Amino acid sequence: GQQVMQIPQYQHVQEGEDFTTYCNSSTTLSNIQWYKQRPGGHPVFLIQLVKSGEVKKQKRLTFQFGEAKKNSSLHITATQTTDVGTYFCAGREDYKLSFGAGTTVTVRA
């Protein structure tokens, strides 16, 4: 079955620095979604990417979908304390959304 791998599992970032989290699927995806879960909270939708090679930006967050539609990345610039949480990618194949294990981000002020 479809598997979605996410790395790194943990990311400790100095405030102001940039970082990237990566997502890889074992199968070709129809689209990929990204969610953020704050500590003690629930996943909240951030964005959906559909097209091969698509790039979308939300302020300091840049999302990319690979040309083969099997991988994706989230890049955050100038990390702030409000960025703490776990970022999940979720790959869609048919009606099933398979979540990666997430990248948990902590920020050092």
Add this chain to the structure above:
Amino acid sequence: ETGVTQTPRHLVMGMTNKKSLKCEQHLGHNAMYWYKQSAKKPLELMFVYSLEERVENNSVPSRFSPECPNSSHLFLHLHTLQPEDSALYLCASSQEVLAEGINEQFFGPGTRLTVL
């Protein structure tokens, strides 16, 4: 508030108890989902309902029994659970199971379940 509510927020139960988790969505969506979130593991899809019909049972043990009486309500009935079933159970809804365009899932706050 995402428009998806779950009760109770916390539940402690013994292995011989029977309990139910409730989810309600106020978004007019047609699809509802149950997920299990354990520490350090990916979100595991358990059940998918589309217009009250179950379209997915992801090899979930029979001690978990879902019920969807209408498109706004979803229940998860629990009986004779094991300690390894302790987790955060998340309910989610989306416009459709399959949809053109953005088909994001809206999650409820979850029920933190502890099985003793």
